[in-house]
Amino acid sequence: VNCSIIFGSVYSSIHGFSQEEIKEKLLAFPGGSIDLLKQDSGIAVLTINNPPRMNAFSGAMMVDLEEKVTQLENWTDGKGVIVQGAAQTFCSGSDLNAVRAMSNSQDGMKMCMFMQNTLTRLLRLPLISVALVEGNALGGGAELTTACDFRLMASGSVIQFVHKHMGLVPGWGGAARLVTLVGSRNALKLLGGAVKVDSELGVHIGLADGVLKVDLDAARAETGLQQAESWLSQYTKGPAPVIKAVKKVVLSGRELSLSDALRTEKDIFGSVWGGPANLQALASKSKHK
Numbered sequence: 262v263n264c265s266i267i268f269g270s271v272y273s274s275i276h277g278f279s280q281e282e283i284k285e286k287l288l289a290f291p292g293g294s295i296d297l298l299k300q301d302s303g304i305a306v307l308t309i310n311n312p313p314r315m316n317a318f319s320g321a322m323m324v325d326l327e328e329k330v331t332q333l334e335n336w337t338d339g340k341g342v343i344v345q346g347a348a349q350t351f352c353s354g355s356d357l358n359a360v361r362a363m364s365n366s367q368d369g370m371k372m373c374m375f376m377q378n379t380l381t382r383l384l385r386l387p388l389i390s391v392a393l394v395e396g397n398a399l400g401g402g403a404e405l406t407t408a409c410d411f412r413l414m415a416s417g418s419v420i421q422f423v424h425k426h427m428g429l430v431p432g433w434g435g436a437a438r439l440v441t442l443v444g445s446r447n448a449l450k451l452l453g454g455a456v457k458v459d460s461e462l463g464v465h466i467g468l469a470d471g472v473l474k475v476d477l478d479a480a481r482a483e484t485g486l487q488q489a490e491s492w493l494s495q496y497t498k499g500p501a502p503v504i505k506a507v508k509k510v511v512l513s514g515r516e517l518s519l520s521d522a523l524r525t526e527k528d529i530f531g532s533v534w535g536g537p538a539n540l541q542a543l544a545s546k547s548k549h550k
């Protein structure tokens with residue numbers, strides 16, 4: 262299936278972008294990690310892990326994220342991915358120490374292109390993705406939530422595009438994705454007012470797809486991650502090639518012109534038609550009651 266049009270990066274050498282050059286600069290800012298756990302269920306957990314800085318992204322973590330996205334792109338048995346933060350908070354954006362050291366506009370633009378590439382590839386993964394938002398998702402952390410197909414919010418959590426307070430606008434693709442998610446009027450309000458979006462407002466404007474349950478009986482209570490896994494598993498039941506095909510047809514419909522989307526849908530359809538899951542369903546004369 263020729264899906265390169267919907268799975269590529271945004272910037273390459275033709276845009277004057279050198280991935281290796283910016284990686285080298287980013288690696289000068291160490292700390293934290295991005296941890297990937299691929300599970301037999303076909304659902305992976307990607308953890309933004311830098312608790313001393315409220316999971317802010319060091320330069321090394323930006324590079325690490327790109328590497329983990331590559332691993333997910335190559336995960337044949339994968340069906341879904343949950344993006345979470347370590348230690349009960351999501352992510353407080355860029356590490357402000359790195360931002361200060363890279364505050365000239367050339368470096369800022371290169372970092373922005375690098376992160377746009379990575380987050381675009383995250384959103385375009387042939388996996389169904391969920392951001393599990395506990396605690397704060399601020400600045401680049403808010404942008405990261407929009408690079409997932411769905412967002413689940415814990416009560417008390419906040420998604421806030423704080424960029425205006427930093428004299429900035431989103432640069433990791435968060436504004437473009439936000440407009441697609443909540444419409445341009447809501448996006449203007451959220452960015453112009455640096456609004457704190459709690460779970461209630463998130464659901465109301467369509468930014469959040471669900472709110473995690475609070476069970477006062479601690480012994481019975483499911484963790485946020487367990488709840489997110491069971492929520493996501495509603496959509497990942499079945500063989501990986503079929504779930505991947507589901508994500509790809511939706512992605513092409515979302516990103517391509519109608520003619521290109523239709524042609525891509527035909528190719529993706531061809532990849533599952535007559536495949537093992539299709540033949541098995543036909544043989545079992547299944548009814549959909």
Ligand SMILES: CC[C@@H](C(=O)O)C(=O)SCCNC(=O)CCNC(=O)[C@H](O)C(C)(C)COP(=O)(O)OP(=O)(O)OC[C@H]1O[C@@H](n2cnc3c(N)ncnc32)[C@H](O)[C@@H]1OP(=O)(O)O
Binds near residue numbers: 314317354358360402
């Ligand atoms: C390029 C711009 C944009 C982008 O990339 O698109 C950005 O993301 S810029 C960054 C935007 N984010 C922020 O401005 C967040 C700033 N932090 C806060 O508002 C608060 O720290 C918090 C996240 C609301 C948490 O508050 P609180 O619970 O009171 O904890 P502390 O403030 O004491 O934080 C603990 C510890 O974490 C450090 N920290 C928090 N965020 C960052 C960050 N983004 N970069 C670096 N360090 C961060 C904070 O400084 C504390 O450290 P210590 O003082 O050493 O304890």
